[in-house]
Amino acid sequence: MYGIIGQIKATEGNRDKLIEILLNGTREMPGCKLYAISAATTDDTTIWVTEIWDSEASHQASLSLPVVQAAIAEGRPMIAGFGERHIVAPAGGVGIA
Numbered sequence: 001m002y003g004i005i006g007q008i009k010a011t012e013g014n015r016d017k018l019i020e021i022l023l024n025g026t027r028e029m030p031g032c033k034l035y036a037i038s039a040a041t042t043d044d045t046t047i048w049v050t051e052i053w054d055s056e057a058s059h060q061a062s063l064s065l066p067v068v069q070a071a072i073a074e075g076r077p078m079i080a081g082f083g084e085r086h087i088v089a090p091a092g093g094v095g096i097a
Contacts, residue, residue, distance in 0.1 A: 001033070001090040002056040007083030008047040014078040015045055021078070022049070025071020031058025033096060045080065052090045 010018045019037055026035050033052040040046035053059040062068055090096060 001096075002053045002059055003088040003090040004049070004051045004059070004085065005088060006049050006051075006085040008049065009080040009083060010045045010047060011078050011080045012045065015039060015047060018075050018078040019047060021071050021075040022047070025067050025074075027067075029058075029062040029065060029068065031055060032062065033090075046083070052096060 008018070016039075019039060022037050026032075026037075029035065031054040033054060034050065035052075036050040038048045038050070040048060051059065053062075
């Protein structure tokens with residue numbers, strides 16, 4: 001398995017709209033076992049995205065999906081920047097086979 005934990009910084013006042021775009025643009029991605037989007041409780045702009053994929057290749061392929069490309073295009077103006085990004089090797093857990 002292949003995992004990513006990443007931080008997105010939304011522009012002021014746009015975090016909830018950006019979360020909505022991310023949720024709508026990531027519903028059907030082959031090979032995706034988990035795509036969790038969380039709002040930070042420490043500020044009004046930070047979003048954490050936790051992803052688990054069956055492989056790195058599946059993750060890379062997802063970036064070419066039309067629905068993902070549309071979400072990226074719509075959300076890009078609302079992104080102020082990116083913070084931490086960690087590549088991890090998921091070992092399992094509740095809901096993860």
